[in-house]
Amino acid sequence: MSWAIIQQSLPMFGKGFELTLWLSFVGIIGSIVVGLICSLVQYFRVPVFRQIASVYVEISRNTPLLIQLFFLYYAFPVLGIKFGAQLCGIIGLIFLGGSYMAEGFTGGFNGVSKSQVESGKAIGLSRWQLARYVVFPQGFSLSVPAMAANVIFLIKETSIFTVIAIPELTNTALDLIGMYYRSNEYLFVLVIAYAIILVPLSIILTLLEKRVRYGTFGN
Amino acid sequence: MADKVLEVAHLEKFYGKKHVLHDINFSVDQGEVVTLLGPSGSGKSTLIRCLNGLETYQKGTITFEGQKIVPTEKNWQQLRQKIGMVFQSYDLFPNLTVMDNILLGPTKVQKQDKQAARQEAERLLASVELSDYANAYPRELSGGQAQRVAIVRALALHPDFMLFDEVTASLDPEMVRGVLNIIEGLADQDNMTMIVVTHEMNFAKQIADRVLFLQDGEILEQTSSKQFFSNPQTSRAKEFLDSMDF
Ligand SMILES: Nc1ncnc2c1ncn2[C@@H]1O[C@H](COP(=O)(O)OP(=O)(O)O)[C@@H](O)[C@H]1O
Ligand SMILES: [Mg+2]
Numbered sequence: 001m002s003w004a005i006i007q008q009s010l011p012m013f014g015k016g017f018e019l020t021l022w023l024s025f026v027g028i029i030g031s032i033v034v035g036l037i038c039s040l041v042q043y044f045r046v047p048v049f050r051q052i053a054s055v056y057v058e059i060s061r062n063t064p065l066l067i068q069l070f071f072l073y074y075a076f077p078v079l080g081i082k083f084g085a086q087l088c089g090i091i092g093l094i095f096l097g098g099s100y101m102a103e104g105f106t107g108g109f110n111g112v113s114k115s116q117v118e119s120g121k122a123i124g125l126s127r128w129q130l131a132r133y134v135v136f137p138q139g140f141s142l143s144v145p146a147m148a149a150n151v152i153f154l155i156k157e158t159s160i161f162t163v164i165a166i167p168e169l170t171n172t173a174l175d176l177i178g179m180y181y182r183s184n185e186y187l188f189v190l191v192i193a194y195a196i197i198l199v200p201l202s203i204i205l206t207l208l209e210k211r212v213r214y215g216t217f218g219n
Numbered sequence: 220m221a222d223k224v225l226e227v228a229h230l231e232k233f234y235g236k237k238h239v240l241h242d243i244n245f246s247v248d249q250g251e252v253v254t255l256l257g258p259s260g261s262g263k264s265t266l267i268r269c270l271n272g273l274e275t276y277q278k279g280t281i282t283f284e285g286q287k288i289v290p291t292e293k294n295w296q297q298l299r300q301k302i303g304m305v306f307q308s309y310d311l312f313p314n315l316t317v318m319d320n321i322l323l324g325p326t327k328v329q330k331q332d333k334q335a336a337r338q339e340a341e342r343l344l345a346s347v348e349l350s351d352y353a354n355a356y357p358r359e360l361s362g363g364q365a366q367r368v369a370i371v372r373a374l375a376l377h378p379d380f381m382l383f384d385e386v387t388a389s390l391d392p393e394m395v396r397g398v399l400n401i402i403e404g405l406a407d408q409d410n411m412t413m414i415v416v417t418h419e420m421n422f423a424k425q426i427a428d429r430v431l432f433l434q435d436g437e438i439l440e441q442t443s444s445k446q447f448f449s450n451p452q453t454s455r456a457k458e459f460l461d462s463m464d465f
Binding site: 113115116118119120123125127129138141 | 271272273292296297299300303304306308310311312313314315323324327328329369372373376
């Protein structure tokens, strides 16, 4: 293992690091938005949209991100729709993450007990009021652990972007290895770089889980 | 003749193929306290849950304050402001303080003035000796305290009619009396019309004007409290009373 080689590679890894962070961030925000929309449409049983949402969730959950990316990057241009690699990556990540987030929110809403819902009905709350004051506050708290797992999962999934040549962390490492044949050094940096993102994040998310459990439910 | 607040006629309820309520007929007068007694599984909960629309029924009619209820969810939603219900599991909303639990109905459902609603909530909390807990969260309360708050939450809407479903069944013995006292107060001082499902026989005997005895989804007896406890007519009711040990 040569420190000099590691040092020389750091500026390139720095760029890859930034890109991984940025793509993850946009992808996660987008996934939360899509997931929220799908879960609300399903909760309120909005006709048509509800069916669309469940078909989407099925497709998204049962196809690998790799295939989704190939589709966006290689198949869509044949149909005359062309995105840049990064946009493909973001769309793919949101397509994947939206369904995971949707299932997380839906799981939270469903986790609110029947007797809570009946207590709400018994004081005359309308369907919307019941959702607003009882089901959503409790359901969001219940969905936090699933959301946290999804966030970590999506960040790790960005490593697949390398197949469409987005120069994120994994792609950077594989490129360097291809050029200089120093896999030990570059893989070492790669692991450290992911750990720098994921370890603190996972600690923060665990704290958040504790907080919503004891926070929103009073302390 | 007293005004009938509630009339149930030929009510039938099925869970799928299972027939759980058979031709239920009874009425409740203004200010009357009816206790609904019967063994576990006889259909007491199902019956009173039909009376505020938490369960659907397949046949029969329910008439409330002279109006035959058209059982749509929208109508029930309106009626639940008039027909309060308290459950065994009390189920306060854990995400809201005691005060906000109580205010939800008056301010959001009935759009009452916030200040007035709060004053009323404070008065009600004081009446159940929980003034100090207005800003507490439900998980800080004992079962008995939570159940008292649940009763206040229902009363805050100023219902005309109350349904109590075994509200002391999940409480520690030392908490039971406090909750029963509140219900007695409602009956005696506020002259509240109510149906009470309970396993507390001494309480039932004391509070009830009339008893409905339910067995396997049928009303087997429907008599004055005095008559039921001193001289039950059916052998089933006799067996039931003997088994209750009080
Ligand atoms: N959701 C349900 N689905 C099917 N059967 C039910 C359901 N709820 C209650 N039952 C049945 O209906 C009958 C009456 O139950 P219930 O009203 O809870 O009795 P009680 O309150 O007198 O103990 C019982 O046989 C019970 O098993
Ligand atoms: Mg019951």
